[in-house]
Amino acid sequence: MIRHILRSLRQRGVRFVFMYIRNAVWFDLRHGTNTAFRREKSVQAVNDPAFKDGLLYVASLDFVIKETISRALQILSSACGPVKFIDVGCGKGKTITYGEKYFSDDFKEFVGIEYDHNLVGLCEANLAKVKAIKTSVLAESGENFANYLEAPSVVYFYNSFQGETFRRAFTAALDKSFVLIYVDPVLADDLVELGYVEAYAKNGQYSAEQWKIFKSPGLAGQ
Numbered sequence: 001m002i003r004h005i006l007r008s009l010r011q012r013g014v015r016f017v018f019m020y021i022r023n024a025v026w027f028d029l030r031h032g033t034n035t036a037f038r039r040e041k042s043v044q045a046v047n048d049p050a051f052k053d054g055l056l057y058v059a060s061l062d063f064v065i066k067e068t069i070s071r072a073l074q075i076l077s078s079a080c081g082p083v084k085f086i087d088v089g090c091g092k093g094k095t096i097t098y099g100e101k102y103f104s105d106d107f108k109e110f111v112g113i114e115y116d117h118n119l120v121g122l123c124e125a126n127l128a129k130v131k132a133i134k135t136s137v138l139a140e141s142g143e144n145f146a147n148y149l150e151a152p153s154v155v156y157f158y159n160s161f162q163g164e165t166f167r168r169a170f171t172a173a174l175d176k177s178f179v180l181i182y183v184d185p186v187l188a189d190d191l192v193e194l195g196y197v198e199a200y201a202k203n204g205q206y207s208a209e210q211w212k213i214f215k216s217p218g219l220a221g222q
């Protein structure tokens with residue numbers, strides 16, 4: 001932990017480390033979970049063709065999860081019926097654990113999808129720590145997330161994968177009705193090209209605090 005903090009201090013400076021302790025490490029200390037620290041791609045062992053397009057595990061920051069979910073719910077406010085939440089590439093489960101703790105009344109169900117079986121195990125242990133009752137984790141490629149969508153849904157995507165996997169996943173979901181939270185939205189232009197409609201954007205100094213919210217073409221057309 002100390003090594004990780006010293007490396008971050010060297011690479012990103014004091015403001016980032018302070019923000020990280022407050023919005024990632026502190027969550028774990030309060031809840032007895034283990035979500036805050038990254039898992040480098042070089043130590044991941046994943047037997048899935050989508051691995052070539054996947055990115056490492058880094059945890060979402062508390063304030064980003066809070067702001068993005070609140071905003072997504074506002075955008076969906078006219079939709080009727082209970083809402084499903086899906087985190088595509090949930091890793092150790094920071095966002096779904098946070099969702100279960102602080103947005104439980106707003107969703108009927110939380111689902112995490114993660115292709116790294118080691119991370120799925122850690123995610124399940126984290127969910128047990130907060131006595132999660134509405135959340136489940138699927139050990140498979142997030143490329144298939146469209147299969148799990150029910151209208152209305154909120155999909156959370158923290159730059160989990162890029163390349164062909166990204167294009168295939170979001171093409172398969174075109175006619176579904178959902179609000180997409182895209183953190184570190186490096187391929188936002190590709191989504192617009194596919195017909196996703198940007199509804200909100202927030203900039204920040206670090207990629208972890210930049211995000212955009214989109215309506216799926218299926219939702220925007222309603």
Ligand SMILES: C[S@@+](CC[C@H](N)C(=O)[O-])C[C@H]1O[C@@H](n2cnc3c(N)ncnc32)[C@H](O)[C@@H]1O
Nearest residue numbers: 050054057059060089091094095115141142160
């Ligand atoms: C930036 S982390 C996201 C962390 C999490 N969503 C959160 O908010 O804290 C990206 C995660 O996506 C996973 N991932 C990458 N490609 C994937 C794929 N095709 N299917 C499922 N998980 C994937 C990685 O293993 C990693 O855990």
